[in-house]
Amino acid sequence: DAKTTQPTSMDCAEGRAANLPCNHSTISGNEYVYWYRQIHSQGPQYIIHGLKNNETNEMASLIITEDRKSSTLILPHATLRDTAVYYCIVSARKLVFGKGTKLTVNP
Amino acid sequence: GAVVSQHPSWVICKSGTSVKIECRSLDFQATTMFWYRQFPKQSLMLMATSNEGSKATYEQGVEKDKFLINHASLTLSTLTVTSAHPEDSSFYICSAREVTGDNSPLHFGNGTRLTVT
Numbered sequence: 686d687a688k689t690t691q692p693t694s695m696d697c698a699e700g701r702a703a704n705l706p707c708n709h710s711t712i713s714g715n716e717y718v719y720w721y722r723q724i725h726s727q728g729p730q731y732i733i734h735g736l737k738n739n740e741t742n743e744m745a746s747l748i749i750t751e752d753r754k755s756s757t758l759i760l761p762h763a764t765l766r767d768t769a770v771y772y773c774i775v776s777a778r779k780l781v782f783g784k785g786t787k788l789t790v791n792p
Numbered sequence: 793g794a795v796v797s798q799h800p801s802w803v804i805c806k807s808g809t810s811v812k813i814e815c816r817s818l819d820f821q822a823t824t825m826f827w828y829r830q831f832p833k834q835s836l837m838l839m840a841t842s843n844e845g846s847k848a849t850y851e852q853g854v855e856k857d858k859f860l861i862n863h864a865s866l867t868l869s870t871l872t873v874t875s876a877h878p879e880d881s882s883f884y885i886c887s888a889r890e891v892t893g894d895n896s897p898l899h900f901g902n903g904t905r906l907t908v909t
Binding site (some may be wrong): 695717719721723726727728729730731734736772777779780781782784787 | 819828835837838905
């Protein structure tokens with residue numbers, strides 16, 4: 686599975702959009718981009734995934750560059766409850782977690 | 793949405809004893825389940841892939857005789873930590889994928905916190 690690179694931490698003001706970047710320059714043609722988040726002492730929560738097209742659901746939007754070497758997760762209106770570690774994973778089958786980005790939403 | 797239930801949510805056991813953790817997919821069938829372990833302030837580490845009706849596939853460095861995995865049905869996988877020691881104390885998390893396809897998302901349980909005294 687391809688490796689991903691994410692910033693260690695990010696801050697965002699409550700009510701503003703949170704844009705979390707992820708680099709995955711070695712992604713293969715059949716690998717999907719998945720985003721999960723983990724709130725302290727809980728299991729990871731699925732957010733969104735995509736192959737090459739941009740995706741949107743009730744939680745977030747996923748923007749994948751045309752060359753698929755990077756992506757951005759967008760939380761349109763961050764709330765305090767969005768404070769968590771966000772993981773970007775590139776995979777064809779099993780999910781291997783990196784260190785993720787610790788997002789802190791500030792009041 | 794798809795729900796994965798883990799039981800127990802926490803357990804304390806004495807060194808040398810064995811502990812069984814259950815992982816159930818409540819509203820979908822899962823031919824494959826995955827087991828992870830997470831130490832404090834670290835990311836999740838994949839331990840093994842549990843395949844219904846066949847032997848589990850373990851990641852490098854994970855002892856198959858110590859972490860016994862059974863996936864007897866399409867909705868249940870169990871992880872047994874045998875002869876537990878304090879260094880096995882960790883947060884164990886399972887996940888499952890619906891039968892529909894390899895690219896469908898994994899759904900995770902809420903984890904089991906194991907403390908070995």
